[in-house]
Amino acid sequence: MRGQESVVFASNAAAGTFGPFELKGGKYMLAYAGTGTGSVDLEMEGPDGTTYIAVATQITATTGHQVLDLPPGQYKCVIATFTANYASITRIPND
Numbered sequence: 001m002r003g004q005e006s007v008v009f010a011s012n013a014a015a016g017t018f019g020p021f022e023l024k025g026g027k028y029m030l031a032y033a034g035t036g037t038g039s040v041d042l043e044m045e046g047p048d049g050t051t052y053i054a055v056a057t058q059i060t061a062t063t064g065h066q067v068l069d070l071p072p073g074q075y076k077c078v079i080a081t082f083t084a085n086y087a088s089i090t091r092i093p094n095d
Contacts, residue, residue, distance in 0.1 A: 005091040009077050013085045019076030020045065027092040030056055030077075031065045038081035040064070042089070045074040052076060067092070 009018035015038060032040050040059040043052035055075075056066050062082070079085050 004093075006088060007090075008088040010079060010085040010087040013079075014083065015079045015081050015085065017076055017078050018087070020074040021076070023070055023073065023075055023089070024091070025070060025072035027094055028068050028070055028089050029065055029092055030059070030068060030087070030089045032059050032079075032085070032087045033063045034079070034082035034085040034087075035062055036081060036083045038079065040082070040087065041078045041080075042066075042068070043076050043078060044070070 005024060007021045007023070009021060030042055038060070041054050042056040044055045046053045055070065056068050059066065077087060079087065
């Protein structure tokens with residue numbers, strides 16, 4: 001059984017790009033809370049090792065979450081225009 005895996009990448013932070021951070025793969029919950037208007041996108045490093053590809057896009061409410069099945073890899077989160085951002089991604093144990 002794998003241990004807990006969680007990345008808090010924004011804690012009362014301004015909008016911006018957070019990461020990269022590594023995820024080991026599996027089912028995850030991306031959680032977000034902030035103020036204002038904007039969008040939250042999760043991106044994975046592509047096969048060229050440089051380009052990031054959107055895997056979860058457009059959380060546009062001031063609070064939200066998505067449950068995602070993700071492969072192992074390097075990820076980053078891009079938060080646009082929201083303020084007072086709090087965001088994390090946590091693996092949901094299933095083994």
